[in-house]
Structure formats: C-alpha cells, structure tokens
Amino acid sequence: MNPAMNVPRWGALAAALAVCVGCAVGPDYQRPATPTPAQFTRQAPAATVSSASGASQQWASSETIAQTWWQVFGSDALNQRVQRALAHSPDIEAATAALRQAQENVAAQRASFFPSAQVSYSPSRQRDAVGTLSPALTSNATYYTLHTAQLNISYAPDVFGLNRRTVESLQAQADNQRYQLEAARLTLAANVVNAAIQEASLRAQIEATRTVIDAQTHALAILHDQARLGYASGLDVAAQESALAQARQALPALEKQLEQNRDLLAVLCGDTPDQAGMPEFDLEHLTLPVTLPQTLPSQLVTQRPDVRAAEENVHDASAQVGVALANRLPQFTLSGSYGGSSTSFTRMFSDDNVFWSLAGSISQTVFDFGALKHKQRAAEAALQQAAAQYRGVVLVAFQNVADTLYAIDSDARALAAADDAEKAAGRTLELTQKQQQLGYVNALALINAQQAYQQARISRVQAQAARLGDTAALIQALGGGWQGSTGTN
Template identity: 35%
Template structure:
C-alpha cells in the first residue's frame, strides 16, 4: 500500500512539474555593482599634481587599442602581430571554440533524439531447444541456418520535468562565457606583455647609452691624468685610479646587454616567431610618447569591463546552475519515445509491410535510495557556489587594489622623475666645476671621480624613474582596459 502511494505521489509530482515547466535550484542574479566611486581614499597621502604628470580621467576607461597612446607605429605593429600569431592565444581561442561546442552539445540534448539502425545476422536454430528432432522427411536434416536482415529506428525525448537539462544548458553557457573572458584576459595580457617588453628594451638601451657615456667620461679622465703625469703635474696613482674606474664601469655593460637580449627574445616569443627571426628593435624612451591623459574606468564600470572579474562572475553563474543540476537529480525523470523495425529473411522482403513492428513507450525513473550520494552532491554544489561567490568578491577587491596601487604609482613616478631631473642638473654642475678645478690643479682626481659617480648615478636613476613611469602607465592601461572584444567575434 505504501509503495503504491509512493509511486502515485511521484507520478503526480512528475506530471505537475512537466506541465508547469518546473526548474529547480536557485536562479542566478548578477552581483550588485560596487558602491565605491573612487579607488583611493583621502588618507592615501595624495600629493599636489606635479607639472607634466599624466592626468587621470575617470569614466568608461581606455579604448580597445590603448597602446596607441604611446605614439609608436612599430609598437602597434608588434602588438597586432602578437594578437594574430601568439601560440598561447591560439590555444585560448581553440579552448573557447571547444567550450562553445560543449554548449551546443548540451542544447542538443534538449531536442528529441533520433537514431537509426541496421543489422545483418547469420543464425542457426537449435531444434532441440524447442523439443524437435532432425527429420529428413521434413527437410530437417540438422539445425537449420539462415540469414536475417533488419532495419529500424527510434526516437526518444526527455521531458526534463524538473529542469535538470535546462540547468545543464545554463551551466554550459556560463562556462563558455567564463572561457570567453579568459580568452579576453589572455589577449589583454599578451598586448600588455608586448608593450612591457618594448618599454623594457627602450629602458635598457637608455641604460646602455648612459653606461657608454660613463665610459667616455672615464676615458677622458684617463687622458687628463696621463697628460698631467707627462707634464709632471700628476702622479701614476691618479692614472691608475682613473683606469681602475674605467675597468669597473665597463664590467656593468655585459649584464645590460644580456638583459636586452632576453627582452628581445621574449618579444619574439610573444609575437610567435623565434628570436633569430626578430628584426631590429631600435626603441628608445625619447621616441615614445608619454600619455598626458589616461582614461580610467570608474569602479562601477570596471566590474563590467575587466575580464578577470567577468570570468569570476561567469564562474559564479555556472556554479549556481550546477546546484540546479544536482537538485534535479533528486527528482523523477520521464522519457517518451518509440521505435519501429523491419525484419526479413531476404533483403528483397525488407520493406514489406508484413515484416514491420513498432512500440511506443513512456518511462519513469525515480531515485529511491543512493546512500545519500545525491543529497551530498547537492550540498557540495551549494558549497562550490558559495566558494565562487567569495572568489568573485576577492577578485573585485584585488582589481580595485591593483588600480589604486597604480594610480598612486603614477603620482609617485611623476615626482620621482622631477626630483631626478633636478638631481642630474645639480650633479652636472658639480662635475663641471670639479673637472675644471682638477684641470687647473686645485683638486685631485679622486674628487673629480667622485663628482662623476654622482652625476652618472643621477643619470641612471633618472633613466630608471622614466622607465618605471612608462611601465606603470602601461600597467594601469592593462588594469582598466577591460576585455578584448575581438575575441568575442572569433
């Protein structure tokens, strides 16, 4: 009696769910936009704007081809080449295509499933199994053998009364969306890495030029001390000090050359070629434009623009849909279908109406006892959804922190460049006076070398400060540039 009642209740619930188009599990709601209107607070120690500092304008954020702000056609060409030929992007695009096909496969399961079959058999009948004996008079001298031909087909349709398949399609769609945003992030990352390598090459070439200029000064010092010694006004110690300084300074250049080669090799890899195929990369900081206006997306726009945040949101959507998939498996499922078949002893009789057979069916599958597996799977899916929600919140916070750090860096870099320019000017005047003093015999070579050290140190610091300024601006563009919309159109 209880069993009959259970089956009646199950059948009633299934019919009601089927007619009502029930979809179990939580419906996904996109996270609310952040209430923050700025990335930094007044307590961040923001300084007055320095002349020449790039101006930050908050709004929609940078344009798609943000790297054109650096004013280099060769840089633009390298980024375009990387977008077209980078192997990692090719893999990401292929993974995106696979995710979209998985979505198509999930949608296909919602439609009636139609199959055809054909079969040819050679059979032998065991007469003894039917209580018969071989009878030559009847033509049964042994177990008879014959060929059997059959064709047929069938159709089945899952009513999906509790929306398990619908949630599965929703999950697959969200997973494909997450992969799209991963691909967008990969495009943005590759573009950023190409720009970074170009800026690194320009910075290293500037450092090498500074180092070579230092060697030229060292040679001048050697020439001065040698002439003073020959004139009887200097000593061998002064000459040796100058030569020692030259040798020490010359030892720094091979390391800079190595770093430059590595930057070129990385640039070649990013653009999809071998290092040997990379042509000249004559970038220098003077030929690049320092953007004077940097558009930055406001926080409420950034969460709908930056690909890692959009990916985290899509992952949350997929995890939420997975709860519905796991919930639907706790309820019955109904399948409708039918088959038709034709069988004959010879191919010529295969389409005869007398050999046709068919059946129609309705099937009900209901979980009764699975040792708690289904309920545990549902709880696990809910836990994963909570984890995805926490990951989304952390991704947003990390993005805001990164933008805040870079905004602070842009301000700090401008002040550093200004300070280093002043340091170079002061050190240059000091070196000029020291050298004149040495030439007229009022000071020794050590004072001149010390002034030279300070001047070259100031020049090197200025190169590093300018390089850091370019690099941090590029990083700020990447942090707020959003997705690569071209990936969505592939």
C-alpha cells in the first residue's frame, strides 16, 4: 500500500479529533425551575403602626441593602463589634481557607488542558559480567559510568470533555465555597446584631426590675411604719415582704442571662469570655430603621448566598454526569520522549547517543459488569437529588422572608399595645401609691399595681427588642449586602 494513500485518512482522523475536542458530553447546566410567586405574603401591609417607643416602618422597593447593613441601627458600638467579629471569627477564617483550597483545586485541574513534561537525569556506575555476557559498550570496557538524560512529554486530548466537565465540577464547588463564606459572614453579622439587641433588652429588663424592687422596698418601709401606728396589719406586711422577695428572685436570672449573652458576644468576636467588656448596649442607642428593603421573590434566588450555594451543588452534580458519561467513552493519550545516554557527560547528546520515541494510545472499556453505566446512573440520580434540595432551599428562603414580614407587622402592633399597657399600669401604680399612703387602699392593692407595672414595663422592653431583632432577621432573610463584597449576583 502506498504510504501517501494514508495521508488523507490521517488528516480526516485529526480533523475528527479536533471537532470532538470542541464538545463535551453530558448535560449543559441550567438553573432548575423554582416556584416564582408574585409576592411573599398573602397580605402585605404598606407600613406598620407607630407607637411611643417606635416609629412606623415602611417598605421601599428602591431601598438597597448595603454591604455594611448593620449600620442601619445607628450604633457605633454595634458597628465596631460586627467589624471585629468579621475580622477575628474562626468560622470566617475556616470558610476563607476552604475557599482558597477549592480555588487551588480548580487551578490544578486546569493544568490538565496542557501537556506535562518531566526531565530526568540518571547517572550509574556499572560493571559488566564479561565472563558470561558480551560487553554492553562498544568500547568493550568492563567498568563504566553511564549518564542518561531524558525529556518525557505526555498529553491526553480532552476529546469528549472529561477534563472540561471535571473543571466545571470543581469550579462549581469553589463557587459553592464562596457563597458559603458569604453566608457565614451574613450569619455571623446577624448573630452579633441579635446578641447586642438581646443585651440591650436584658439591661432594660434589669433596670425595670431594680426600679420595681426599689419601689416595693419603699412600700414595705411605709407598711412597717403604718403597722407600728396600727394602720396596717401583719398580713399586709407579710404580703409586701413576699412580693419584694419575688421581685428580688427575678433579678439574678436576668443578670445570669446578661452575663451569658456577653460571653456569647465575646466569642462571636473571636475573644475569650474573660475579655467580654465594653462597649455595653442599651435600647436607647439602637435606632429602628423606618425604611425597609423590599424585593421580588424572583430576585431572592440571586440575593441569598445559601440559595446560590445550593444552586452550585446542582451545577456540580450536572458536571459529574458529564464526567461519568465521558468515562464510558474512549480515552486518548499522546506521549513522546527525547534523551541521550553516554559514558561521558558531555557526549550524552552526540548524534550516536540520542534516542527518541513517539507513541499514541486509545483505551476503551468493553466489559466491566456495568460498573461505568451504574456510575452514570448514580450521577444522574445525584443531579435529581441536588435539584430537589435546591428547590427546598428556595422554598425555605421564601418562608423566612414571609415569616419576618408578618413578624415585623405583628411586632409593631404588639409594641403599641405594650406602650399603652405600660402607661396605664404606671398611672394605676401612681394613684394606688397615693391612696395607700392616705389609707384608702390596703397593701394588697399596691402589690397588685406594682406587679402589673413591672410586667407591663418588661413586656414593653421585650416587644421593643423583638421589633429590632425581626428587622435584622428580615435583612438577613433577604440576603444581606453580600453582593457588594463578591461583585456577583
């Protein structure tokens, strides 16, 4: 056969390989379909009610979430705490390292697109068995030092996209880690904000409890004086002593919660509990934002980092289907070597001492009891699983936003009612104290008025803190301002 007749065939084969290199088997990724409701809630109020302790809050579609979203609460101390937490948290450090690891894995896999080359040099001292074998050297020397240097080049053409799908899978994993890092930052900032609000709430409740204790102590002193003058009975004194003891009993529990909350805040900031200290938080220095961000459900899937992380899991699973399919197709390998060998180091690459080789191989699994086929089916099932999990994460995200919207509206109404209850209880207590001093009511009426005022004041503090906390929860549910730090949507 004329060798020239094979040239068109080799050319056609090369062209076919070039075409195949441009394609990758398996599904091209597409974002799974998810429910897209028109709004988050069944009924969305335009604004919340206002009260003495909190202004009305309104939703504005043009309101964007800043990267430093916690600044909407107007507290420099809170800003410092959040920034310290983001800079020193071990969780953020670990998530950052995981992202770097994933990115390096992508870079390592990308190297497979190019040929790999290895250089070797191997000197050896030898003696031939001249009594049995002929000398190995043309010089017939028995003792000699052999110097061998060699360059090996190998390349696996990505004919069916095995390497491209592998890179795609690793890139999806890296993106997943990036979104997890942003989710960790968002969660950490929200936890610091909530801990600061909780501290402020506990301080206000402690202050209210101490005020009631002082008032009841003063009332007890008055009863003792009245008892000596015969205007109060021993039963009245005993009842007031019992009420005072109950008020004092509530104080240590609140102080314990405060100290534990301060420990939590210290650890969130990367400090040990013994370093918990200034600044201290109180409700008067936390501003309730009157304008809240509003977004569409269809936009939420691009705003929440946990949703984007779940989507990258789907992308990874989709690429793995391509990897499994490519593993069932032929694998191509090209290799070549060039080197020299000589008893003299300087003559290794003389014409007579040079060697080289070119080789190519094609391998195809023809029988494996269905192992590769079942691996492909497993990858396809994993893709279905990841898509279902992604839809579940999206639904939970919708639920989080809806829950916080209902909570904010309910919090505003609860705070307004708590304000009214505290005012009414305060007036009742003031009138009861005056009447008790004049002898018109007994000690039990005063005790009841004191307890009602104490509970009303604490309820108002708790409602005020809940409104601040649910505002932070809404911002977190909407994804925070993480897009500004990553530059992607």
